[in-house]
Amino acid sequence: MLAVSAPAASATRTRTSSLFDRRLVRAGAAMAVGLGIAAGISVAGGGVAAAAPVMCVSPPSDNDIQVSDTASCGAMANDGGLSRASAMESGTAVSVANGEGSSTTTYANGFGTSLGTSTGSGQAYAISLGGGIARSAANDGATTVAIAGWGSGATVDSTGVDCVGALSLAFNLNTGQFCAMR
Numbered sequence: 001m002l003a004v005s006a007p008a009a010s011a012t013r014t015r016t017s018s019l020f021d022r023r024l025v026r027a028g029a030a031m032a033v034g035l036g037i038a039a040g041i042s043v044a045g046g047g048v049a050a051a052a053p054v055m056c057v058s059p060p061s062d063n064d065i066q067v068s069d070t071a072s073c074g075a076m077a078n079d080g081g082l083s084r085a086s087a088m089e090s091g092t093a094v095s096v097a098n099g100e101g102s103s104t105t106t107y108a109n110g111f112g113t114s115l116g117t118s119t120g121s122g123q124a125y126a127i128s129l130g131g132g133i134a135r136s137a138a139n140d141g142a143t144t145v146a147i148a149g150w151g152s153g154a155t156v157d158s159t160g161v162d163c164v165g166a167l168s169l170a171f172n173l174n175t176g177q178f179c180a181m182r
Contacts, residue, residue, distance in 0.1 A: 053088040056095070073105075081118065091128065101138060108134075112148070132168070143173040152181065 054066035056075035059082070065074045070090040077083040081097030084104045091108030094115050101118035105126045108114040112128030120140025128134040132148030137157035146154040149167025156162075156170040156177075163170055163179035171178035 053086060056083075056085045056093075058083045058095075058097075071109075073108075077103075083116075085114070085116070087112075087114075093126075093128075095124075095126075099140070101140070103136075103138070105134075105136075110150075114148075129167075132165075136170075141174065144171070145173075146170045154179075 052068040052071070054068045054071050054073045056064040056066050056073040058064045058075040058077040061075075062078075063074070063076045066072065071087040071092075073085040073087045073093040075083040075085045075095045077097040079099045081099055082102040083095040083097040084102075085093035085095040086105070087093040087108040089109040091110060091112045091114070093105040093108040093113075095103040095105040096117045097103040098118070099120045101120055101122040103116040103118040103124045105114035105116040108128045110130035112131055113133045114126040114128040115135045116124040116126040116137070118124045118138045122138030122140055123143045124136040124138040125145045126134040126136040127147045129148065130150035132150060133153045134146040134148040135155045135157075136144045136146040138144045139158050142158065144156040146156045147169045148154040149165070152163070152165025152168040154163050154168040154170040156172050161170040161172060161177045161179045163181045166181055168181045169179070
């Protein structure tokens, strides 16, 4: 009886490992595609901007707020944190870092809204394009990324990930949670 159950347990471990490997490969592929799309769109969209881009960084400013025509951003950091936000074309980006972490809302355009927050040594990244809403929150030591395309939403924090609408991607590198909508 032991000889029969030992191979079954080994086969179960092999199937679980294989399933995990496939999920890991799919997550990596989804992240690469999403980041490639966001990078390509930001490069292509950069040439047609109606409003001048705004960039907010804290420090050196305690609470940096910039507005140019219809684009706006805000960055606030304290306790040694670093916060960056940038927006153009009616985009709004807000970034807050509390502690040694960094929060980067790297890009918001076309009525898009990007929100990023980090605490401790967390790193949060949010990108929104053409009316998308991206929210990324990272706790101590975590790295999170949210990318939202036209009219979609992407959220990632310590409680999980959520993607709504086309061209949305969210993942937490510490927990391995991810979602992607195409």
